Amino acid sequence: MRFEGGKTTGIIGHTGSGKSTVAQMLNALIRPTSGRVLLDGHDIWEDEKHIKNVRYKVGLVFQYPEYQLFEETVGDDIAFGPKNIGLDDDEIKKRVREAAYFTGIDDDILSRSPFELSGGQKRRVAIAGVMAMNPDVMVLDEPAAGLDPRGRREILGGLMEYRKSKNNSLVIISHSMEDMALYSDYLYVLSNGKLEMQGTAKDIFSKADELEKMGLSVPQVTNITSNLRSRGYDIPSGIYTVSDAKDAILSLYRKKAK
Secondary structure, three states: OOOOOOOEEEEEEOOOOOHHHHHHHHOOOOOOOOOOOEEOOEEOOOOHHHHHHHHHHEEEEOOOHHHHOOOOOHHHHHHHHHHHHOOOHHHHHHHHHHHHHHHOOOHHHOOOOHHHOOHHHHHHHHHHHHHOOOOOEEEEEOOOOOOOHHHHHHHHHHHHHHHHHHOOEEEEEOOOHHHHHHHOOEEEEEEOOEEEEEEOHHHHHOOHHHHHHOOOOOOHHHHHHHHHHHOOOOOOOOOOOHHHHHHHHHHHHHHHHO
16 A cells, blocks of 8 residues: 555445554554555664654544543643644644644634533544644544534545645545545555555446445445436446536536527
C-alpha cells in the first residue's frame, strides 16, 4: 500500500478483514510480523527510541474517539497533543483555532466541558485534537460512524478542506461505500488480512460481483443506475456518486424532451 501526500486514500473491507490492524501499523502501535512500514522512505521501526516522532507525524483517530475525551474544556482537549510536542502558547492557540474551524467547532464551545456536548460535537472535538498535531498523515477509523447524513457531510467535508489546505495525506477506513466513492482518490480493498483489490473508485465499484463475494457492496446509487440501465434506459455505467447519477438522469430527460 502507498499513501500519497495531498490525496485521500480509502480502505474498505468486511469486519475482520484487517483494516484497523493496518491503521495501527501506520501509527506504530503494532509492529508488522513481516514487511516494513515506510515513512518518508525510512522504516518507522529502524530506531525504536524515536518511535514517538512517528506518532506525531502519523495521527490516528480511533473509531468512536469521543470516548477518549478527558480534559476540563474543549479547548484544553484539542490543545493536549500540541502541548506534548512542546509548542509555545501562541502556536498552540493558533492550532486549536485552526482545528476547530476545520471540524466545525464554534468559538463559544471551546470553553465548555466536552462532556456537555452531543455525540456529534464530541466526535468533532476528538478529530480536532489529532488534527491540531498537524500530522503529515492522518488516519481515521470510521470517522463518521453513527452520525446522521448532515453530520457525515460536515465532518468528512471539513477533513477534505483540511487536507487541501495542508496538502497532507488522509487515510480513511469506512464501511460506507457512498462515503468512499465520494471522498477517496484511491481505494484499497482488504479481505481476510490480504489486499485483494486496489484502484480508483470507478475501478473498484465497477467490479460489483467481486465485491459481493467479499461481503461488500457498491454504493446504492450504482445499483439504482444499473437497474435503470437493465430496463433499457440509456444511462452510462460506472456511476457511483449521486451527482453523477443526477447528471445522467437529467441528460436522459432532456433527450426525451426534445
